[in-house]
Amino acid sequence: MATIYEVSALAGVSLATVSRVMNGGTRVSEKTRDKVNKAMDELNYRPSSIARSLASNCSNSVGILVSELHGPIYGAMMSGIEKQLRTAGKHVIIAAGHSDAVSEKDGIEFLIDRNCDALILHVEAISDEYLIELAKSKHPFILINRYIPQISDNCISLNNRRGGYLATKALLEHGHRDIAYISGPLWKMDASDRYLGHQDALSEYGITCNDKLLFESNFQEEGGNEGILALLDTHIPFSAVVCANDEMAAGAMQAARDKGVAVPDDISVMGFDNILLAQYMYPKLSTVNYPVKDMGKMAASWILKNIYQASQPEIAHVFEPELVWRDSVNSL
Incomplete structure (x- = not known):
């Protein structure tokens, strides 16, 4: 395998000049740059990324x-x-x-x-x-x-707080008042902010947030599955559920169907993220876009x-x- 020393010798330039050419240095004439590139091609020399990093103090x-x-x-x-x-x-x-x-x-x-x-x-x-x-x-x-x-x-x-507000506000605007919520882990800032936005929207409509209609989950499909079953088991009526991400919404929709609860005829479902699969779920998922x-x-x-x-x-x-x-x- 050829070395930088052989390139230097064949091109008739210093090691420093070869290094400048390899790292795109501007203080090299086109004639010299061509000589170095020709020598590297002739020797089939491939510059080491480590060597480049050391020479330029930049690993790219x-x-x-x-x-x-x-x-x-x-x-x-x-x-x-x-x-x-x-x-x-x-x-x-x-x-x-x-x-x-x-x-x-x-x-x-x-x-x-x-x-x-x-x-x-x-x-x-x-x-x-x-x-x-x-x-x-x-x-x-x-x-x-x-x-x-x-x-x-x-x-x-x-x-995220604005996103949580938009999700719940949309349900309120369509007549829903008893709204359940499946959150991500509330120690995470994005999950906490989305839930705060949910509370903001309820407060705007004069609705007190019912803690029994909150299920804290894990941002995964099985968490949404567990969440909707737990909420249904409370026997507290709700007409809609906001899920703090689309994966939990997918799990919630599937579990609801398995229990004979129709979406959206019996329960409306709102997601968050707008992942690619949201538009292919059945029914297609209303959600909040996270770019x-x-x-x-x-x-x-x-x-x-x-x-x-x-x-x-x-x-x-x-x-x-x-x-x-x-x-x-x-x-x-």
């Missing part, structure tokens, strides 16, 4: 830490990030934190040890204080779906602008949800 890689590697939300987010960065000639290294503080910290340290130029973090269990301290270090990062006032420039978030792919692209743009000094559109730090009306809700 970005670390991504997400809660899970499965699920439509994380897939859409990572797809948006990877496509944006790959177009700019950057690569991604991915780790999972599993919504556990120790695992999230381990994931961050793993990505830093891999010499990533910057990090994109979707973390839920790590404290605000840890992230505020991390922002003071030499390791740049951007947060997705989390807002911390002290480091707001490092945050790209969804207005996570666009937020992933925006996080990548933040990295390209702030770390690689690439020209990018203005960075949006807060995204607004929108109601998506389909067939799973009836008017009373």
Whole structure:
């Protein structure tokens, strides 16, 4: 295998010049650049990414830490990030934190040890204080779906409380008054904010929130399944249920049908996220759009602008949800 020394000798230039050519340096004449490229082609020399990193102090890689590697939300987010960065000639290294503080910290340290130029973090269990301290270090990062006032420039978030409000407000506008709620784990900020939005909408209509019509679940299909069965078992009448994500809504709809409860004739169902499958469920799911792919692209743009000094559109730090009306809700 050819070495950089052989390239230097064949091209008749210094090692430093070969390094500048490999790393796109501007202080090299076109004639010299052509000589070096010709020598690399002749020797079939492929520059080592490690060598490039050492020479330029830039690995051209970005670390991504997400809660899970499965699920439509994380897939859409990572797809948006990877496509944006790959177009700019950057690569991604991915780790999972599993919504556990120790695992999230381990994931961050793993990505830093891999010499990533910057990090994109979707973390839920790590404290605000840890992230505020991390922002003071030499390791740049951007947060997705989390807002911390002290480091707001490092945050790209969804207005989850507004989204929860829109979901319940839509049901209220269609005549529903007895509305149940299946939440995600309420220690998670997005789940808590969505439930607060639900309460805001009820309060606007002068309705007291009934805690017995709340089921705290896990953001997964089986959680929605368990949630609707538990709510039906209370024998407290309700005409509609808001699910804090579409996966739980899918589980709730299936469990209701299995119990002989028709959607939307007997119970209307509202979701949150607008995952791809929402439009293919039966009935098609009314939901709130969470533009996570666009937020992933925006996080990548933040990295390209702030770390690689690439020209990018203005960075949006807060995204607004929108109601998506389909067939799973009836008017009373």
